[in-house]
Amino acid sequence: MNAETRRQNCPKCNSVILADAPGGLCPHCLMQFVAMSTGGAEFPPNDHVPPSLESIQAAFPQLEIIELIGQGGMGAVYKARQPKLDRIVALKILPLRLAREPLFADRFEREGRLLARLNHPNIVGVYDFGKTDGHYYLIMEYVDGVNLRQAFASARFTPQQALSVIPKICEALQFAHDEGVLHRDIKPENILLDTKGRVKIADFGIAKFAGVDDKTGLTATGATIGTPHYMAPEQVEQPANVDHRADIFSLGVVFYEMLTGELPLGRFSVPSERTKSLDTRIDDVVMRALEKDRELRQQSANEVRTQVELLSNSPPQPAMQSRSAPSKPPVLPPTIATPSYIARPTIAIALIAASLLLPFTIAIQYPGPSPTLFFWLGLCSAWISIPGTVLGIRHQVYLIQSGHRNGLKRSVVASMFWVSILFAGWIMYFSNGIMNRFSIRDPVTTEMVSLFALAAGVSLAIVGMWTTKKHIERIRPNPNYAASAVKGEVAATISFFLKGIALTVWAFFGLIIVYITPGTPSPHQATTGYSGTPSVVTPDLDLQIDSVSTKENVLIVVVKNGNPSLNMNTHDVTGTGDGMDTMGSERQTEVKLQVEFRGEFIQPEAQVLAAQSHDGKCLYPGEPPEIFSLSANATCTLAFAFPNSATAIACMNKILREQARSRERMGMGMGTSSNAKGLLFSINGASLVFGSYVYEAQFTSVR
Amino acid sequence: MTTQWTHVLSTRGESAAAKQSLKELCDRYYAPVFAFVESYTGHHQNARDWTHAFFATLLEGQSLDSVARERGKFRSYLLGAVKHFLADERAKLKADKRGGLVSHISMHDVDESEMESASRRFMPPDAYFDRHWAIAILKHSLTDLEIELGQEQAEKFRLLRPWLSGDAVELSHAAVAASLGVSTEVVKTTIHRWRKRFREIVKGHIGSTVSNANDVEDELGYLIQALAAKSQP
Numbered sequence: 001m002n003a004e005t006r007r008q009n010c011p012k013c014n015s016v017i018l019a020d021a022p023g024g025l026c027p028h029c030l031m032q033f034v035a036m037s038t039g040g041a042e043f044p045p046n047d048h049v050p051p052s053l054e055s056i057q058a059a060f061p062q063l064e065i066i067e068l069i070g071q072g073g074m075g076a077v078y079k080a081r082q083p084k085l086d087r088i089v090a091l092k093i094l095p096l097r098l099a100r101e102p103l104f105a106d107r108f109e110r111e112g113r114l115l116a117r118l119n120h121p122n123i124v125g126v127y128d129f130g131k132t133d134g135h136y137y138l139i140m141e142y143v144d145g146v147n148l149r150q151a152f153a154s155a156r157f158t159p160q161q162a163l164s165v166i167p168k169i170c171e172a173l174q175f176a177h178d179e180g181v182l183h184r185d186i187k188p189e190n191i192l193l194d195t196k197g198r199v200k201i202a203d204f205g206i207a208k209f210a211g212v213d214d215k216t217g218l219t220a221t222g223a224t225i226g227t228p229h230y231m232a233p234e235q236v237e238q239p240a241n242v243d244h245r246a247d248i249f250s251l252g253v254v255f256y257e258m259l260t261g262e263l264p265l266g267r268f269s270v271p272s273e274r275t276k277s278l279d280t281r282i283d284d285v286v287m288r289a290l291e292k293d294r295e296l297r298q299q300s301a302n303e304v305r306t307q308v309e310l311l312s313n314s315p316p317q318p319a320m321q322s323r324s325a326p327s328k329p330p331v332l333p334p335t336i337a338t339p340s341y342i343a344r345p346t347i348a349i350a351l352i353a354a355s356l357l358l359p360f361t362i363a364i365q366y367p368g369p370s371p372t373l374f375f376w377l378g379l380c381s382a383w384i385s386i387p388g389t390v391l392g393i394r395h396q397v398y399l400i401q402s403g404h405r406n407g408l409k410r411s412v413v414a415s416m417f418w419v420s421i422l423f424a425g426w427i428m429y430f431s432n433g434i435m436n437r438f439s440i441r442d443p444v445t446t447e448m449v450s451l452f453a454l455a456a457g458v459s460l461a462i463v464g465m466w467t468t469k470k471h472i473e474r475i476r477p478n479p480n481y482a483a484s485a486v487k488g489e490v491a492a493t494i495s496f497f498l499k500g501i502a503l504t505v506w507a508f509f510g511l512i513i514v515y516i517t518p519g520t521p522s523p524h525q526a527t528t529g530y531s532g533t534p535s536v537v538t539p540d541l542d543l544q545i546d547s548v549s550t551k552e553n554v555l556i557v558v559v560k561n562g563n564p565s566l567n568m569n570t571h572d573v574t575g576t577g578d579g580m581d582t583m584g585s586e587r588q589t590e591v592k593l594q595v596e597f598r599g600e601f602i603q604p605e606a607q608v609l610a611a612q613s614h615d616g617k618c619l620y621p622g623e624p625p626e627i628f629s630l631s632a633n634a635t636c637t638l639a640f641a642f643p644n645s646a647t648a649i650a651c652m653n654k655i656l657r658e659q660a661r662s663r664e665r666m667g668m669g670m671g672t673s674s675n676a677k678g679l680l681f682s683i684n685g686a687s688l689v690f691g692s693y694v695y696e697a698q699f700t701s702v703r
Numbered sequence: 704m705t706t707q708w709t710h711v712l713s714t715r716g717e718s719a720a721a722k723q724s725l726k727e728l729c730d731r732y733y734a735p736v737f738a739f740v741e742s743y744t745g746h747h748q749n750a751r752d753w754t755h756a757f758f759a760t761l762l763e764g765q766s767l768d769s770v771a772r773e774r775g776k777f778r779s780y781l782l783g784a785v786k787h788f789l790a791d792e793r794a795k796l797k798a799d800k801r802g803g804l805v806s807h808i809s810m811h812d813v814d815e816s817e818m819e820s821a822s823r824r825f826m827p828p829d830a831y832f833d834r835h836w837a838i839a840i841l842k843h844s845l846t847d848l849e850i851e852l853g854q855e856q857a858e859k860f861r862l863l864r865p866w867l868s869g870d871a872v873e874l875s876h877a878a879v880a881a882s883l884g885v886s887t888e889v890v891k892t893t894i895h896r897w898r899k900r901f902r903e904i905v906k907g908h909i910g911s912t913v914s915n916a917n918d919v920e921d922e923l924g925y926l927i928q929a930l931a932a933k934s935q936p
Contacts, residue, residue: 010868022841027834028930029868030841033898034905035923036869 016229051076051093051135059133063091079142088142089127092203093135108136114181115204122172124192124202143200148188148254152261159278162258163312165191168199169251170305176204177244177301184242186250187230188257229253229263233292245294248301252289264290281311707911708777722762728777728912729758731843735835736785743789743828757788776922777912778836782829833929840926844904848897851904859883859893866894867901 010017010026017026056078057065063080066088070077075094082089094108112129115138119125125141148165151157157165169191176183183190183204192200232249235242256264259282260274271286272278285307291297298304707724736757741750761784845864852860862879880887909922 020835020838022838023845023864023867025841025845025865025868027838027841028927031837031905031923031927031930033867033869034902035920035927 053078056091056093056135059135060091060137063089063139065091080139082139088144090124090140090142092138092140094137104136105131112138114179118176118179118181118204120172120175122168122199122201123176123204124200126204140202141200143192143194143202145192145194147202148191148193148258151193152188152257157258159259159275159282160312162255163282163308165193165199165258166251166255166308167305169201169254170301170308172199172201173244173247173251173301174305176201177247182242182244183247183250184235185230186247186254188254191254229265232294234294243294244301245297245299248289248297248304249291249294251301251304252286252297255286255289259286279311285311709914711777712914726762729762729781731908732777732781732836732839732912733758734839734842735832736781738835739782739785739828739832740789742831743786753789753792756792757785760788775914776918778833778922782832830929833926837926837930840905840908844901844908847904847908848901851900852897860897863890863894863897867898 009015010029013026013029015026015028017024021027022030051059053065053068057063060080062082062084064083066079066081068076069079069090075092078091078093080089080091081087108129108131112126115126116129124143126138127141128139130137146154169186173183173186181204183201185203186201190201190203192202194200230250230253232242232246235246235249253264256262256268256271259271259278262268262274270280270283272280272283285298285304289297289304298307707728711721711725711728733754737750737754740754740757741747744750744753746753845867849857849860862883876887876890880890883890906919906923909926910916910919913919913922
C-alpha cells in the first residue's frame with residue numbers, strides 16, 4: 001500500500017483518491033467500471049470533453065461565443081455575447097450524461113424556473129435556460145473575475161478578507177434558502193469574486209439537475225452529487241433528507257479552507273491552531289458550521305453571518321499567542337466567545353458590591369436594634385443575586401441573538417442558580433416578617449423555607465451535572481473538539497456541583513439561623529402591618545394615660561389570655577420594701593412597676609403608668625399590690641413610661657423574645673396558637689398594635 | 704459453482720481443505736476486519752490485537768457450526784462473527800472489571816499521522832467495513848492481475864492501470880502509446896483485454912465469498928454502493 005499521502009483527484013468523479021485506494025485508482029469508479037457490461041459501453045462517449053466552440057456557435061446563433069471559460073462535472077461554461085443587448089453572458093452547457101437520465105427534461109424545467117427567480121446581488125443570475133440541438137443550457141450573468149479556488153491559488157486569504165467574504169455568501173444563501181432553493185454544491189469553484197471585489201455565488205441548485213434518487217442518494221448513473229469534501233455528512237448518508245443546513249456545512253468547509261488553506265479532513269484542528277494570528281472566536285463559528293449533526297450547526301445562513309459580523313466588529317482576541325506553553329492542547333471553549341462583560345470578574349464584583357450597599361443604606365435609616373441576621377441574609381442574598389441574574393439573562397439574549405445555542409442550556413441553568421438565590425433570599429426575608437406576624441418561630445414554616453433552599457441547591461447540582469454530562473456526551477464523539485474542551489466541560493460540571501453544594505450549605509445555614517435567632521421584629525413588618533383584628537383588644541382598654549401620653553414614651557402592654565411565665569412585681573425603689581405603707585402620696589410617686597420574666601427584670605427604668613386587669617379591676621394606680629401574678633387565661637393591660645424610645649423598644653423586644661422562648665420550650669409551636677396574640681403594644685396612644693408594629697408607632701409618633 | 708466459501712459451508716469447515724479455504728479467505732479479508740474493529744472500538748492500538756485474536760478464534764473452528772446454518776455471504780458472516788467476538792470480549796473485559804470495550808477518545812495523543820482513512824468520521828463501522836471489504840477485493844484483484852501479467856509487463860501495467868476504471872480526459876492513449884513505443888490501437892486493445900480480465904478476477908473474488916453464483920451481481924452492486932457511500936471523504 002502506498003504510504004505517502006496522496007492528494008490526487010480521480011479524473012472521473014473528481015473525488016480525492018486516498019492513500020488506501022487500490023493501485024492508486026478511485027475504488028468507486030473502478031468497481032463501477034467492473035460492473036459495466038463488456039458490451040458496447042466499453043468506450044462510452046466521453047462527456048468530459050466539452051463541445052467545441054464551433055459546434056456551440058452553431059447551436060446558438062443568437063450568441064457570439066467568445067471562449068471556453070470553465071469546465072467541470074456539471075458541464076462546460078462559455079463566455080458569450082448577446083449582440084442585441086450588448087452584454088457578456090455565461091453560457092453553461094450541461095453534460096450529456098444528465099440529459100440521458102430519465103425525467104431530466106421535467107426536472108430541468110422546474111429547477112430552471114426556480115433559479116431564474118433568484119435575483120440577488122450575490123447570486124449569479126440566470127437569464128434563460130432551455131434546450132437547443134440536444135444541449136441543455138443556461139444563460140447566466142457573466143462575472144468578470146476569479147473564483148475562490150483561483151484566488152486561493154494566487155494568495156492566501158487574510159482572516160479579514162475571509163470575514164468580509166463570508167457574510168456576503170451568507171446573505172446570498174439566506175436569500176436562496178428563503179426562496180426554497182438549496183445550493184447543494186457550495187465550494188470555492190462556485191464562489192466568484194469579480195473585479196470590483198463583489199462576491200457572487202454561481203451554480204445555484206445546478207446540482208439538483210443531476211436528480212438525486214431519494215433513496216440511494218445516487219443519480220441514475222450511480223454518481224453522488226455534490227463535491228465530496230464540501231458535502232455535509234447527511235448529504236452523503238441520507239440525501240433525501242438534505243436541507244439548507246447542508247449548505248451551511250459546505251460553507252463551513254469553505255470558511256475553514258479560506259482561513260487555513262486546508263480542508264477539514266479527518267481529525268482536523270481548529271483554524272486558529274493552523275493560522276496563529278487568528279481570533280480564536282472564529283474557531284467556534286467555523287467548527288459549529290462543521291458539526292456533523294446538523295442540529296448543532298448554525299440553523300441559518302443569517303446566523304453564521306451575525307456571528308461573523310460580530311467577530312469583525314469587535315476587537316480580536318488572539319488568545320493563541322498569549323499561551324506560553326505551545327505543547328498545551330488548544331482549549332476550545334465549549335460555548336462561543338463569552339461576552340466580555342461576563343469575562344470580566346471585576347465588573348461583576350463591583351456590581352455585587354454596589355448592590356450590597358443598598359440594603360445597608362436601608363438599614364441606616366432604621367436606628368435602634370438591628371434586624372436579625374436572618375433578615376440580613378435574605379436581603380443581601382436577594383440583592384447579590386440580582387447582578388448574577390441580569391448577567392445571565394444578558395448572556396442568554398446574546399446567545400440567542402448570535403444564534404449560538406450551544407451554551408444556552410448551561411447558561412439558563414446558571415441563571416436558575418441566581419434566580420433561586422434571589423427567590424430564596426426574598427423568601428427568607430419575607431418569611432422573617434411572616435413569622436413575626438404570627439409572632440412565632442414556626443418550625444414548620446422555617447423548615448419548609450430552608451428545605452426549599454436545600455432542594456434548590458441539590459437539584460441545581462444535579463441539573464448542572466446532568467446538562468453538562470449531556471453536553472460532554474454530545475461533543476465527545478466529535479473529534480473536532482480538542483480533548484481539553486472535554487476537560488473544560490468537566491470543570492464546568494464541578495463548578496456547578498460546587499455551586500449546588502454552596503446553596504445547600506447556605507440553606508443549612510439559614511436553617512441554623514432560624515433556630516438560634518430569637519424572634520425579633522423587623523422594621524419592614526411595619527409596612528405590611530397587622531392584618532389581624534385590633535378590635536379584639538380595644539374594648540378592654542380603659543386606661544387613664546392621656547395626661548402623660550403626649551410627652552412620655554409610653555408602652556401599653558396588653559397581656560391577653562394570660563402568659564404563665566409573666567410575673568410583675570412592684571418595687572419600692574426608695575428602699576422601704578415592705579409595701580405595707582399604703583396610700584401614702586409621697587411614696588406612691590416613687591413606686592415603679594417592673595416586669596419580670598423568670599426572675600429577670602426587663603426594664604428597671606420603666607415607670608408604670610397604669611395597669612388594669614381584664615375584669616376591670618385597676619391594678620395600678622389605685623391600690624397597687626406590690627407583687628402580683630397573672631393567672632392563666634387572665635388578661636390585663638399595662639402601661640409603662642420609659643425615659644426614651646430605645647429603652648421602650650428594648651423592653652418590648654425582651655418581652656417578645658421571652659415569649660418566643662417560652663413557646664419554643666412548650667413544644668415548638670404546637671398547640672400555642674392562642675398565645676400567638678399574647679402581647680399587644682401601643683406607644684404614645686397610637687392605636688393598638690401588635691408585634692413589630694410598635695416600631696412604626698415609635699418612629700411616627702415619637703419623633 | 705464450488706467456491707472457497709461454499710466449500711467451507713458444505714463441509715462445515717471440518718475437513719482440512721475447508722480449513723485451508725477458510726484460512727485463505729480470512730487472510731484476504733484481514734484488512735476490512737481490522738478496519739471494522741478499529742472503527743467500532745475506537746482503539747487504534749488494541750484493534751490489531753483484537754483482530755488477531757478474532758481470526759485465531761475463528762480459525763480454531765469454534766464458531767463454524769453457526770456458519771453452516773447461515774449459508775449466507777462470507778462478508779455477512781465475517782461481520783457477524785467479529786461483532787459477536789467483540790461483544791464477548793466486552794463481556795469479558797467487564798467481568799474483569801477493567802473497563803469495557805467502549806469507544807474512547809484519547810485525551811492527549813490524537814494521532815494526527817494516522818492514515819487519513821476514508822471519512823471515518825462520517826461512517827458507521829458497518830459501512831466502513833463494507834467499504835474496506837470492497838477495497839480489499841479490488842486490491843487483491845489488481846495484485847492478481849499484475850501477477851498474472853508477469854514481470855515483463857509490469858511497466859505496461861503501471862501505465863495502463865488507470866484505464867481499468869474507465870476513460871478520463873486526462874488519459875491519453877496516444878501519450879501512453881508513445882511512451883510504450885506501440886500504436887494507439889495496440890494500447891486500446893490491451894486495455895480492452897485487461898479490463899475484461901480484471902472484471903473476471905473481481906467477480907471471481909466476489910464469487911468466492913458468496914454461496915450462490917446468482918449473488919455475484921447483487922454483491923457487486925452492493926459493493927458499489929458501499930464505495931459510493933463514501934467514495935471520498
